[in-house]
Every structure is written in structure tokens, then in C-alpha cells.
Amino acid sequence: MTFERACALADVQADEALAVTIDRYDVAIARNGDEVFALQDLCSHAAVQLSEGEVDNGTVECWLHGSCFDLRTGKPTNFPATEPVATFPVEIRDGDVYVDVESTLNGVTPT
Template sequence: MSENVEWVNLASVEEIPQPGAIKVDVDDLIICLAKDSNGVIHALDDTCTHAAVSLSEGEVDDDGIECWLHGSKFNYETGKPMSLPAMQPVNVYPTKIDGSAVFVGIPA
């Protein structure tokens, strides 16, 4: 992410199931915080680009999250769909952990 970001505390590590995901609203964004089986936390837009449903309700894998409605899977690092029917990526956001606080870099 080349733009400046504002680091916002969106959750605690304990709030996110492992593996699993939660939805968090911040400003005009709806963010999916997903924790993979290794405990790594990822942040991406919560809305599937194919059918506009919540990704946080989908299945979490170690390399991406799968939309529960039609099965499109999105890569945590790039936001690109790894399977059809989605063809457009979702935005991804940097994360950092401070103690048990999960911070996400939101575009400034």
C-alpha cells in the first residue's frame, strides 16, 4: 500500500476466532479481520466483489478467505480472487499487533 495510512485499533487478538473472521466497521469501510490457523491476522474489505455479501461469514484458509455464497476465494496478500466467479480484487490493509490490540492501516 503506497499511500499514507492511519493505524486504527479495530479489535483484540482474542476477539478473532482461530481460524475464523469478524466484521468491523471503521469510518466508511467495512473490514474483515481474518485469523488463519497459524494465528496470523489479515485485513481486507469485507464485501465480496462478485455478489456483495460479507466475506467474514466465509471459510478461512491459510492463504485466503472463501465467500460463503458462491465460493470465490480471495488472497490475503493481494486481494485478488483465486477462484471464480469473482473477477475483481478486494482491498487489503496492513496489520500490526501491539500486545493484544489489532491495528489496521486505514488510508489517510
């Protein structure tokens, strides 16, 4: 696994998402309570940034059409999205968030 620094943990506010670019991938770093997740920052339905949506109850909501995606699995939890988004392994080290964009937790290839 190749973890790269994405941001400072303090930059990710509770129940919000932060847009970062790691290598060639746009990634949304989401904080839900004390947990931090990384997922592809692109809705599988309408190709808009998920980082601009709301994080609540373990999901992130796409602001355009209301599709929600599970932060752990990347699977859509409601329509209109039917395809999952890629999720990535996260490590917290010395107050920083590290993400491995070369490995996906759910086998979905990021675009």
C-alpha cells in the same frame, strides 16, 4: 499511516474472520494460523460479507458463490469473482489489532 484499533486479537479466532467497521469501511479481520490480515468485507462478485465465509490455507471463501480471495493480496483465487478486494496494513500492539484503512496494500480502492 494512520492505524486505528479494530478489535482485540483474542476476538479473532483461528481460521475465522471477524466483521468490524473502521471509519466508513467494513473490514474483515482474518486469522490464518498465527497471521492476521485485514481486507474489505465485501465480495467483489456478489456484494456479501466475506467475514461470514471460511478462512483456510491463506484464503477466505465467500459463502454465497464460493469465490476465494487471497488474504495477502485480495486477489480472487477462483471463479466466479474476477476482481480483487482491498487489503489493508495490520499491526498487533499490546494484544490489539490495528488497521490502516487509509492505505491499501494492493492499490484497490475500498467501497
